[in-house]
Amino acid sequence: MARVLFACRMDAEPRAVLAEKNANAFEAVILADLPESEVAAAWSTADVLVTTGFGREIPVDLAARAPRLRMVQTLVAGVDHLPYRSFPRFLVVCGNAGAYNVSVGEHALALLLAAAKDIPQRTREIASGVFDQSARSKALAGATVLVLGMGGIGTYVARACKALGMHVVGVGRSGTVVPPADEGGRLDDLPRLLPHADYVVLALPLTARTLGLVNRTFLAAMKEGAVLVNVARGKIVDEDDLYEHLRSHPEFRAALDVWWVYPDGDRGHPFHRPFHELPNVVMTPHNANAIPGQRRWAMEAALNNVLRYLNGETPRNVVNVPDYDSVAEPR
Numbered sequence: 001m002a003r004v005l006f007a008c009r010m011d012a013e014p015r016a017v018l019a020e021k022n023a024n025a026f027e028a029v030i031l032a033d034l035p036e037s038e039v040a041a042a043w044s045t046a047d048v049l050v051t052t053g054f055g056r057e058i059p060v061d062l063a064a065r066a067p068r069l070r071m072v073q074t075l076v077a078g079v080d081h082l083p084y085r086s087f088p089r090f091l092v093v094c095g096n097a098g099a100y101n102v103s104v105g106e107h108a109l110a111l112l113l114a115a116a117k118d119i120p121q122r123t124r125e126i127a128s129g130v131f132d133q134s135a136r137s138k139a140l141a142g143a144t145v146l147v148l149g150m151g152g153i154g155t156y157v158a159r160a161c162k163a164l165g166m167h168v169v170g171v172g173r174s175g176t177v178v179p180p181a182d183e184g185g186r187l188d189d190l191p192r193l194l195p196h197a198d199y200v201v202l203a204l205p206l207t208a209r210t211l212g213l214v215n216r217t218f219l220a221a222m223k224e225g226a227v228l229v230n231v232a233r234g235k236i237v238d239e240d241d242l243y244e245h246l247r248s249h250p251e252f253r254a255a256l257d258v259w260w261v262y263p264d265g266d267r268g269h270p271f272h273r274p275f276h277e278l279p280n281v282v283m284t285p286h287n288a289n290a291i292p293g294q295r296r297w298a299m300e301a302a303l304n305n306v307l308r309y310l311n312g313e314t315p316r317n318v319v320n321v322p323d324y325d326s327v328a329e330p331r
Contacts, residue, residue, distance in 0.1 A: 002026045002310050005046035005066075007057040008075055017299040025307055040065070048073060048306055053082045062086045071315070073306050075298045077104075077153075080206040080233060084325045092309065093319040098152045099301035100289055105156030107288030108201055108231040111255035112161075115227045115282045116140060116199070118253070138198070138227065141165035146197035148187075149204025149232065150178040157201050169193055171204075187213070194221040199229065206233035207323040216241040225251035231288055234259040234270075235327070243273035246280055255282040262286070 004026045010018075015030075022028055029042050043059070048071045051057045058072075059065050063086065071092045074082070079095040087093065114120060116138040125132060145161045147154045150172035158168045162180045170181030171193070177184035185193055187209065194200070200222065204210055214228070214237040222228070230237060239260045246254055259270030275281050309315040 002047040003042075003045050003068075004028050004048040004050060004306060005042055006030045007049060007051045009052075013295050014299040017296055017303065021300065021303040021307070026310060044068070047071070048309070050075065050302055050306065052076050053079070058083055058086065060086055063088045071306070071309050073302050073309075073315075075302050076100075078205060078233060079319050080324050080327050082319075082324070084321050087321070092315065093321065094305055094309075094315050095317040095319055096298055096302050096305075097317045099298045100294070101152035101156045102297075103291045103294050104153045104203075104231050104288040105160065106291075107257060107284070108153070108157045108203065108229055109160045111229045111231070111257060111282055111284065112145075112199060112201065112227065113140075115229065115253040115255040120282055121279055138225065140199075143167070143198035144169060144196055145199040145201060146171065146193055147181070147201045147203060149202065150181065150184075151203065153231065154201070154203035155180075157203060161199075166199075169197070190218065191221060194218065195223065197226060198223060199227045202228070202230040202232040202236055204232055204236070205323075206236055206327055208326045209323070210236050211327050212236070212238050214238060214242065216245065219245040219252075222252070224249060225253075227253045227255065229255045231257050239271060239273060243275060243278075246275075246278050250280055253280045253282070257284045257288050258286055 006028065010030050010032060018028055029046065031039065031042060034042055043065045044067065046066050046069055049066070049069055050073050052075050069091065071094065073094050074096050077095055077097045077100045079093070082093065118135065118137050122135060141164060144167045146169045147158050148171045150158065150170040154170065155178065158170055159180050162168050168181045169183040169185060170178050171185045171187060171189070172178060173186070175184055175186040202214070212235070219241060242254060246252060261272065262270055269276065275283065305315050305317065
Protein backbone atom coordinates (compact mmCIF):
# COMPACT_ATOMS: atom_id res chain seq x y z
CA MET A 1 0.00 0.00 0.00
CA ALA A 2 1.27 3.46 -0.91
CA ARG A 3 2.38 5.71 1.94
CA VAL A 4 1.31 9.35 1.81
CA LEU A 5 3.31 11.65 4.05
CA PHE A 6 1.65 14.84 5.30
CA ALA A 7 4.33 17.41 6.12
CA CYS A 8 1.82 20.24 6.39
CA ARG A 9 -0.11 21.50 9.39
CA MET A 10 -2.83 18.97 10.21
CA ASP A 11 -5.36 20.24 12.72
CA ALA A 12 -8.94 19.00 13.13
CA GLU A 13 -10.36 20.19 9.79
CA PRO A 14 -7.82 18.60 7.41
CA ARG A 15 -7.74 15.46 9.57
CA ALA A 16 -11.49 15.13 9.17
CA VAL A 17 -11.15 15.41 5.40
CA LEU A 18 -8.38 12.81 5.42
CA ALA A 19 -10.58 10.40 7.37
CA GLU A 20 -13.43 10.90 4.88
CA LYS A 21 -11.31 10.56 1.74
CA ASN A 22 -8.98 7.72 2.64
CA ALA A 23 -11.06 4.56 2.42
CA ASN A 24 -7.98 2.36 2.89
CA ALA A 25 -6.58 3.62 -0.42
CA PHE A 26 -3.24 4.53 1.15
CA GLU A 27 -1.42 4.63 4.45
CA ALA A 28 -1.46 8.16 5.83
CA VAL A 29 1.54 9.30 7.86
CA ILE A 30 1.29 12.67 9.61
CA LEU A 31 4.79 13.94 10.23
CA ALA A 32 3.83 16.09 13.22
CA ASP A 33 2.47 13.02 15.05
CA LEU A 34 5.74 11.10 14.92
CA PRO A 35 8.45 10.97 17.57
CA GLU A 36 11.80 12.19 16.32
CA SER A 37 13.07 8.61 16.19
CA GLU A 38 10.53 7.72 13.46
CA VAL A 39 10.84 10.79 11.24
CA ALA A 40 13.71 9.49 9.08
CA ALA A 41 11.88 6.24 8.38
CA ALA A 42 8.73 8.14 7.43
CA TRP A 43 10.62 10.10 4.79
CA SER A 44 12.46 7.07 3.45
CA THR A 45 9.24 5.09 2.90
CA ALA A 46 7.01 7.89 1.54
CA ASP A 47 5.56 7.47 -1.95
CA VAL A 48 3.62 10.76 -2.00
CA LEU A 49 4.23 14.02 -0.15
CA VAL A 50 1.39 16.45 0.68
CA THR A 51 2.72 19.86 1.62
CA THR A 52 2.26 23.60 1.35
CA GLY A 53 5.89 23.79 0.25
CA PHE A 54 6.59 26.62 2.67
CA GLY A 55 8.98 26.81 5.60
CA ARG A 56 10.82 23.62 6.39
CA GLU A 57 8.19 21.22 5.11
CA ILE A 58 10.45 20.08 2.25
CA PRO A 59 14.04 19.21 3.26
CA VAL A 60 16.94 20.41 1.15
CA ASP A 61 18.19 16.82 0.78
CA LEU A 62 14.79 15.53 -0.34
CA ALA A 63 16.16 13.19 -3.02
CA ALA A 64 18.42 11.40 -0.55
CA ARG A 65 15.96 11.44 2.31
CA ALA A 66 12.94 10.20 0.32
CA PRO A 67 14.23 7.78 -2.37
CA ARG A 68 10.77 6.23 -2.92
CA LEU A 69 9.00 9.54 -3.43
CA ARG A 70 7.10 9.72 -6.73
CA MET A 71 4.67 12.60 -6.29
CA VAL A 72 4.53 15.96 -4.52
CA GLN A 73 1.05 17.41 -4.09
CA THR A 74 0.77 20.98 -2.82
CA LEU A 75 -2.15 22.34 -0.84
CA VAL A 76 -1.72 25.81 -2.35
CA ALA A 77 -2.49 26.95 -5.88
CA GLY A 78 0.73 28.83 -6.65
CA VAL A 79 3.82 26.68 -7.09
CA ASP A 80 6.59 29.21 -7.77
CA HIS A 81 7.94 28.84 -4.21
CA LEU A 82 8.77 25.12 -4.41
CA PRO A 83 12.45 24.10 -4.21
CA TYR A 84 12.63 22.50 -7.65
CA ARG A 85 16.39 22.14 -7.51
CA SER A 86 15.91 19.64 -4.69
CA PHE A 87 13.53 17.49 -6.76
CA PRO A 88 14.58 14.47 -8.81
CA ARG A 89 13.67 14.87 -12.48
CA PHE A 90 11.19 11.98 -12.43
CA LEU A 91 9.11 13.48 -9.61
CA VAL A 92 5.51 14.38 -10.49
CA VAL A 93 4.73 17.78 -8.96
CA CYS A 94 1.13 18.98 -8.77
CA GLY A 95 -0.36 22.30 -7.76
CA ASN A 96 -3.83 22.76 -6.29
CA ALA A 97 -5.34 25.12 -8.84
CA GLY A 98 -9.11 25.17 -8.65
CA ALA A 99 -9.30 24.87 -4.89
CA TYR A 100 -9.13 28.65 -4.41
CA ASN A 101 -11.38 29.88 -7.21
CA VAL A 102 -14.12 31.18 -4.92
CA SER A 103 -12.07 32.76 -2.14
CA VAL A 104 -9.47 34.47 -4.33
CA GLY A 105 -12.02 35.31 -7.02
CA GLU A 106 -14.26 37.02 -4.48
CA HIS A 107 -11.30 38.92 -3.07
CA ALA A 108 -10.22 40.10 -6.51
CA LEU A 109 -13.70 41.47 -7.10
CA ALA A 110 -13.70 43.17 -3.69
CA LEU A 111 -10.36 44.85 -4.48
CA LEU A 112 -11.59 45.94 -7.90
CA LEU A 113 -14.74 47.48 -6.46
CA ALA A 114 -12.93 49.13 -3.55
CA ALA A 115 -10.42 50.73 -5.92
CA ALA A 116 -13.04 51.74 -8.51
CA LYS A 117 -15.23 53.40 -5.90
CA ASP A 118 -12.24 54.70 -3.90
CA ILE A 119 -13.80 53.35 -0.72
CA PRO A 120 -10.64 53.49 1.48
CA GLN A 121 -10.11 57.19 0.66
CA ARG A 122 -13.75 58.07 1.30
CA THR A 123 -13.57 56.17 4.61
CA ARG A 124 -10.49 58.15 5.67
CA GLU A 125 -12.16 61.43 4.71
CA ILE A 126 -15.33 60.75 6.67
CA ALA A 127 -13.27 59.63 9.68
CA SER A 128 -11.45 62.98 9.56
CA GLY A 129 -14.69 64.97 9.28
CA VAL A 130 -14.79 65.45 5.49
CA PHE A 131 -18.13 64.63 3.83
CA ASP A 132 -17.52 65.25 0.12
CA GLN A 133 -20.55 64.12 -1.87
CA SER A 134 -19.04 65.49 -5.07
CA ALA A 135 -16.22 62.91 -5.07
CA ARG A 136 -16.46 60.90 -8.28
CA SER A 137 -15.80 57.17 -8.68
CA LYS A 138 -15.24 54.89 -11.65
CA ALA A 139 -18.03 52.98 -13.39
CA LEU A 140 -17.95 49.25 -13.99
CA ALA A 141 -20.95 48.72 -16.28
CA GLY A 142 -19.81 49.29 -19.83
CA ALA A 143 -16.13 49.36 -18.87
CA THR A 144 -13.53 46.93 -20.23
CA VAL A 145 -11.71 44.55 -17.89
CA LEU A 146 -8.62 42.67 -19.03
CA VAL A 147 -8.17 39.43 -17.07
CA LEU A 148 -4.65 38.03 -17.31
CA GLY A 149 -4.80 34.32 -16.61
CA MET A 150 -7.99 32.47 -17.51
CA GLY A 151 -7.61 29.57 -15.13
CA GLY A 152 -10.14 28.91 -12.39
CA ILE A 153 -9.65 32.19 -10.55
CA GLY A 154 -9.51 34.31 -13.69
CA THR A 155 -12.63 32.65 -15.06
CA TYR A 156 -14.44 33.29 -11.77
CA VAL A 157 -13.47 36.97 -11.95
CA ALA A 158 -14.50 37.15 -15.61
CA ARG A 159 -17.91 35.69 -14.79
CA ALA A 160 -18.48 38.18 -11.96
CA CYS A 161 -17.38 41.10 -14.12
CA LYS A 162 -19.64 39.96 -16.93
CA ALA A 163 -22.58 39.94 -14.49
CA LEU A 164 -21.76 43.56 -13.65
CA GLY A 165 -22.15 44.53 -17.29
CA MET A 166 -18.44 44.78 -18.11
CA HIS A 167 -16.78 43.90 -21.41
CA VAL A 168 -14.38 41.05 -20.58
CA VAL A 169 -11.13 40.30 -22.40
CA GLY A 170 -9.43 37.12 -21.23
CA VAL A 171 -5.71 36.52 -21.78
CA GLY A 172 -4.46 32.94 -21.63
CA ARG A 173 -1.93 30.62 -23.19
CA SER A 174 -4.20 29.52 -26.02
CA GLY A 175 -5.38 33.00 -26.96
CA THR A 176 -8.85 31.63 -27.65
CA VAL A 177 -12.04 33.08 -26.21
CA VAL A 178 -12.74 31.34 -22.89
CA PRO A 179 -16.37 31.85 -21.81
CA PRO A 180 -17.61 34.05 -20.28
CA ALA A 181 -15.01 36.38 -21.85
CA ASP A 182 -16.09 38.40 -24.87
CA GLU A 183 -12.61 38.41 -26.42
CA GLY A 184 -9.43 36.40 -26.03
CA GLY A 185 -5.73 37.00 -26.43
CA ARG A 186 -2.19 36.01 -25.48
CA LEU A 187 0.49 37.86 -23.54
CA ASP A 188 1.97 38.88 -26.89
CA ASP A 189 -1.26 40.80 -27.56
CA LEU A 190 -0.89 43.07 -24.52
CA PRO A 191 0.46 46.09 -26.44
CA ARG A 192 -2.78 46.03 -28.44
CA LEU A 193 -5.12 45.24 -25.53
CA LEU A 194 -3.81 47.40 -22.67
CA PRO A 195 -4.73 50.83 -24.08
CA HIS A 196 -8.40 49.80 -24.20
CA ALA A 197 -8.62 48.36 -20.67
CA ASP A 198 -10.22 50.29 -17.81
CA TYR A 199 -9.34 47.50 -15.38
CA VAL A 200 -6.58 44.86 -15.43
CA VAL A 201 -6.76 41.86 -13.11
CA LEU A 202 -3.65 39.71 -12.63
CA ALA A 203 -4.60 36.07 -12.01
CA LEU A 204 -1.76 34.25 -13.74
CA PRO A 205 1.12 32.23 -12.25
CA LEU A 206 4.60 33.57 -11.58
CA THR A 207 6.84 31.91 -14.16
CA ALA A 208 9.98 32.82 -16.07
CA ARG A 209 7.65 34.41 -18.65
CA THR A 210 5.60 36.52 -16.22
CA LEU A 211 8.34 37.62 -13.80
CA GLY A 212 8.36 41.45 -13.95
CA LEU A 213 5.69 41.43 -16.67
CA VAL A 214 4.04 44.56 -15.29
CA ASN A 215 6.83 47.10 -15.74
CA ARG A 216 6.99 50.73 -16.82
CA THR A 217 6.25 49.82 -20.44
CA PHE A 218 3.19 47.81 -19.44
CA LEU A 219 1.94 50.57 -17.13
CA ALA A 220 2.58 53.34 -19.67
CA ALA A 221 0.35 51.50 -22.15
CA MET A 222 -2.59 51.56 -19.71
CA LYS A 223 -5.16 54.33 -19.47
CA GLU A 224 -4.37 57.29 -17.24
CA GLY A 225 -7.19 56.42 -14.86
CA ALA A 226 -7.08 52.62 -15.07
CA VAL A 227 -7.17 50.21 -12.15
CA LEU A 228 -4.67 47.35 -11.65
CA VAL A 229 -5.67 44.45 -9.38
CA ASN A 230 -3.13 41.81 -8.34
CA VAL A 231 -4.20 38.57 -6.62
CA ALA A 232 -1.50 36.49 -8.34
CA ARG A 233 2.10 37.03 -7.18
CA GLY A 234 3.88 40.24 -6.21
CA LYS A 235 6.89 39.68 -8.43
CA ILE A 236 4.78 39.68 -11.57
CA VAL A 237 4.83 43.44 -10.99
CA ASP A 238 8.04 45.50 -10.89
CA GLU A 239 7.80 47.21 -7.50
CA ASP A 240 9.78 50.34 -8.37
CA ASP A 241 7.94 50.86 -11.65
CA LEU A 242 4.50 50.51 -10.04
CA TYR A 243 5.36 52.89 -7.21
CA GLU A 244 6.66 55.56 -9.58
CA HIS A 245 3.64 55.16 -11.85
CA LEU A 246 1.21 55.55 -8.95
CA ARG A 247 3.11 58.55 -7.63
CA SER A 248 3.17 60.31 -10.99
CA HIS A 249 -0.34 59.30 -12.12
CA PRO A 250 -2.74 60.15 -9.27
CA GLU A 251 -5.80 59.00 -11.25
CA PHE A 252 -4.32 55.50 -11.64
CA ARG A 253 -5.16 53.02 -8.89
CA ALA A 254 -3.72 49.72 -7.74
CA ALA A 255 -5.36 47.13 -5.51
CA LEU A 256 -2.90 44.58 -4.14
CA ASP A 257 -3.19 41.40 -2.08
CA VAL A 258 0.26 40.00 -2.97
CA TRP A 259 3.67 41.51 -2.29
CA TRP A 260 7.41 41.56 -2.90
CA VAL A 261 8.66 40.89 0.62
CA TYR A 262 6.82 39.36 3.56
CA PRO A 263 7.38 40.41 7.19
CA ASP A 264 8.29 37.84 9.83
CA GLY A 265 5.14 37.69 11.91
CA ASP A 266 2.21 40.09 11.82
CA ARG A 267 4.09 43.40 11.94
CA GLY A 268 5.92 45.23 9.18
CA HIS A 269 5.43 46.42 5.62
CA PRO A 270 5.37 43.98 2.68
CA PHE A 271 7.22 46.34 0.33
CA HIS A 272 10.45 48.33 -0.06
CA ARG A 273 8.90 51.53 -1.43
CA PRO A 274 6.45 53.58 0.72
CA PHE A 275 3.19 52.46 -0.88
CA HIS A 276 1.41 53.23 2.40
CA GLU A 277 1.99 56.95 1.79
CA LEU A 278 0.10 56.90 -1.51
CA PRO A 279 -3.64 57.67 -1.60
CA ASN A 280 -4.33 55.62 -4.73
CA VAL A 281 -3.53 52.14 -3.40
CA VAL A 282 -5.86 49.57 -1.82
CA MET A 283 -3.96 46.96 0.20
CA THR A 284 -4.75 43.64 1.89
CA PRO A 285 -2.25 41.26 3.59
CA HIS A 286 -2.33 38.30 1.16
CA ASN A 287 -5.39 36.93 2.92
CA ALA A 288 -7.68 36.34 -0.06
CA ASN A 289 -7.94 32.67 0.89
CA ALA A 290 -8.86 33.32 4.53
CA ILE A 291 -12.55 32.43 4.45
CA PRO A 292 -14.46 29.65 6.26
CA GLY A 293 -14.21 26.32 4.48
CA GLN A 294 -11.12 27.10 2.41
CA ARG A 295 -8.77 24.73 4.25
CA ARG A 296 -11.29 21.91 3.82
CA TRP A 297 -11.67 22.62 0.10
CA ALA A 298 -7.91 22.71 -0.35
CA MET A 299 -7.36 19.35 1.38
CA GLU A 300 -10.26 17.74 -0.49
CA ALA A 301 -8.90 18.86 -3.85
CA ALA A 302 -5.37 17.76 -2.97
CA LEU A 303 -6.47 14.30 -1.82
CA ASN A 304 -8.70 13.83 -4.85
CA ASN A 305 -5.64 14.41 -7.01
CA VAL A 306 -3.49 12.05 -4.94
CA LEU A 307 -6.13 9.35 -5.36
CA ARG A 308 -6.21 9.94 -9.12
CA TYR A 309 -2.46 9.39 -9.25
CA LEU A 310 -2.51 6.29 -7.04
CA ASN A 311 -5.34 4.83 -9.14
CA GLY A 312 -3.23 5.14 -12.28
CA GLU A 313 -5.12 8.11 -13.70
CA THR A 314 -3.44 11.26 -14.99
CA PRO A 315 -3.31 13.76 -12.13
CA ARG A 316 -4.48 17.34 -12.56
CA ASN A 317 -2.37 20.49 -12.31
CA VAL A 318 0.93 18.80 -13.17
CA VAL A 319 3.69 21.42 -13.03
CA ASN A 320 5.92 22.02 -16.02
CA VAL A 321 9.07 22.43 -13.94
CA PRO A 322 11.11 24.45 -16.51
CA ASP A 323 8.47 27.21 -16.24
CA TYR A 324 9.29 27.68 -12.57
CA ASP A 325 12.86 26.57 -11.96
CA SER A 326 14.37 29.98 -12.74
CA VAL A 327 11.96 31.89 -10.45
CA ALA A 328 12.19 29.52 -7.46
CA GLU A 329 13.88 30.96 -4.40
CA PRO A 330 17.40 29.54 -3.86
CA ARG A 331 17.85 27.43 -0.76
